[in-house]
Amino acid sequence: MQWTVSRPFVPPALLDLVDRARLRRAALRYAAHGWAVTPGARLVGHRFSCGRPGCPIMACHPALESWEDSAGADPAHVRTWWRHRPYTVLLATGRSFDVLEVPAALGLRVLGTARLHTGVLGVERADARGPVAVTAAGRWMFLVRPGVPLRAELDHRLDVVRHGAGSWVPAAPSRMxxxxxxxAVPPEQAQWWLPDAEVVQNLLVDALGTLPERHVTVPRQMSTARRGA
Known part of the structure; x- marks a missing residue:
């Protein structure tokens, strides 16, 4: 006799409610620490839907047309945004932090260096252990203190993106x-502390010298318009 295990049927409305509560809870946690959030289009099948009639954007994008003006950390606004839809949680960059987005091989090398050499390289080199997010597509996002342009060794690379003012990144537990x-390093583990951008960039440049040269393509979720100023 062959046994099969069937999953119980869960009404879509209930799944939507659970998703919405989970995403709202995460957005409120980020906002409670002063991180500006904004709702992003939600994933429906293989494309993102923001609910705006006629919106042609299929990739992840803000759900609000004037998101730069409305993004913030007001808990009342956050609750309102996630009251009816399970929006993606987007973090506005260039305010409390910038984000250095890099390919997985580079991100892994830098995170490993920061962990292994704490107390050996010295504060100016090893104090780089801030929050780090990872996408399933293999993009690593290092949250750093804002306002520092990319070093020349990084700025010419299409696979390294600095998200500063006017940009955003998706945050856990959003789905791509x-x-x-x-x-990879939760904000709680880093005690919501942000490292200096120069420190992380120094480690990125050092790591580049240890990686083999590869053909570089622009990540499909990125656009040149979102490269940090």
């Missing part, structure tokens, strides 16, 4: 087409 965004 390849899978959910997760924290």
């Amino acid at each position: 087409p390849e899978g959910p965004v997760r924290w």
